[in-house]
Amino acid sequence: MGAEPQAAAGNDFTARAPKALNDPTLRANFRRAMDGLMSKRAAQFADTPAWEALRARGAAAKARVLARLPELLVELEENCRANGIEVHWAESIPEANAIVLEILRAAGARTVIKGKSMVSEEMELNHHLAAHGIQAVESDLGEYIIQLAGEAPSHIVMPCIHKNKAEIAQLFAERIPGLGYTEDVDALTAAARAELRGRFAAADAGISGVNFAVAETGTLVLVENEGNGRLSTTLPPLHIALMGIEKLVETLEDLPPLLALLPRSATGQHITTYVNMITHPRRPGELDGPEKVHLVLLDSGRSRVFGDDQLRDTLRCIRCGACMNHCPVYSRVGGHTYKFVYPGPIGKILTPQLEGLDCAGDQPHASTLCNACVEVCPVKIPIADILVRLREESVRPGHSGAVKGGGARRSWLETLSWRGWMLIYSRPWMGRLAAWGMTRFGNLLPERLPLLKAWTSVRAKPRFAAKSLHELAREQGYCDE
């Protein structure tokens, strides 16, 4: 890896990491949260055979979706339309933002209340709406807190996990009129409820994400604990649901196993407080619910991921966050170090594919390949294999085109070094000579040597033994053959 290509490849994860690693408050906040989430999840899946059976069922449900994705999207669209839900397709983020803005404008909406949606984070929807005079208020408590703080989520399930009670108390004291400084969690929660109740009542529209869209029935399924998702999708006269094109299930029958996996993997709960299944807008005679429901299907790079039958497994993800909770890298550096919307192991494989290896090529390298994420993934995404594949794609000559920005991290020095390696080790006499040289002079190599530096900058330089294994074996009388 030469210096210039690294910079061009967006290799600043390594540069950002020390800031988080040297922040004791942040480290403590994440450590406490991750330990709690891991032990709660472990308690839910204490019965290993039952977990394996459930997980196999969940993984198959999502694999079946990917096997029939185009047909299922059409089926979902037809069923939603028959139910009275209007369906929109967006190839890109600007297109999706334009669709949402157009729907809101047509309805004369000025204020929007939002349930939690990672797709809307991907779209930076709040900024887009604000630029066009529409105010979007986050209503999930964690999202509300980071909106007040002007920050981005640091975890896909618990967005303000990087903040502790004292930091939130300070923020609320400054931003919520009439509330003094209090670290009492019930008082902080009550203050947020009081602030947001009026916003719900006044909102012209509600925007939400979708956890599962059931193709068979045209049903949008949302899981949540707070009730803000239900309020956002029930109280305002207009509901806009945003989803990536992969978040489907074929049938209602596939829902129970996935609902048994998602909250247990995410937060160690056996079920969330609410599972909200929306199939129609308000029907004649009904007294509440939105008059209009719109569903926006966002591609934004997903169809390209789908084009490769190994990388495609990335799209099974149900966004539980278990991979990040168990990741030794994420739990030390936190979500913001990744810079992109999806942090942790799933982010490391999803982001480079959506954004391109040329601008997120550092992400697949922010991993020790320890496999913890793979062991806990409820839908068996082979995250480690995909990480390795993405590392290959980023240096592959005349890249396969499978991933946007492939080949971006290729450098002449690294290529030359591997060529040299190949040359030496395909000729026994050269190999022997090289081993002899390394054992005698290898320890004289300066640490700051290009290539070697990538290793020695954060680790001790390996020490060469005085004699190679082959030499030792020969001395002991083993035959070379």
Added chain:
Amino acid sequence: MSDARANILARLRAAPRTAPPERPDWTPPVFGEGRLERFRAMLGSVHGEVVETTLAAWPERLAALLAERGVRRVLYGPAAPVGAQLGRAWMADADAPTLVPYDRSIEEMKAELVHTVEAGVTSVRWGIAETGSLVLWPDAAEPRLMSLLPPLHVAVMAASGLHDSLAQLVAEQGWAGAMPTNALLISGPSKTADIEQTLAYGVHGPKELLVLVLTDQ
């Protein structure tokens, strides 16, 4: 917009196909006689309270439970069987809480529902023992927000409506052919753990969930 649809589908259809895997065997749990006990334990673990009563006695029992809590304004659905029974029973009782009928659209009743009612009483279509969940299919007589806006949600459930699992309900009750406008699973009161994983109840929805199980039904 139609271009987006065509382009997305074209890219997906051009990708290599894989055969859909079979759905492996997975058996949701069965509780038999222990169903109600499981339901009570699971709902209790998420801060829900179960009170056993009977069809004839529940309105009076509820009046007493609400009096203990000092609840005076109760939202009900007069056109629903549960609401109609409550209306008849409490009309004769001068000390009973004030009943607020949900009989106009939310647009007309917003201020009252968002800010003043203290409890909402709904029926429950089915219960799920595995997760301690209530299944509600709100309709014109018992609208969606009844179980969400008031700080206390009272849910009236026939013991016979208790099933083992969601999987069993979806299959046996033929949900796929009959999905309502909104189907809900409710497991406990509204809660959050967004501040340092500390549980707090009633963040947006009810702070308290009270389930009246009619054991003779």
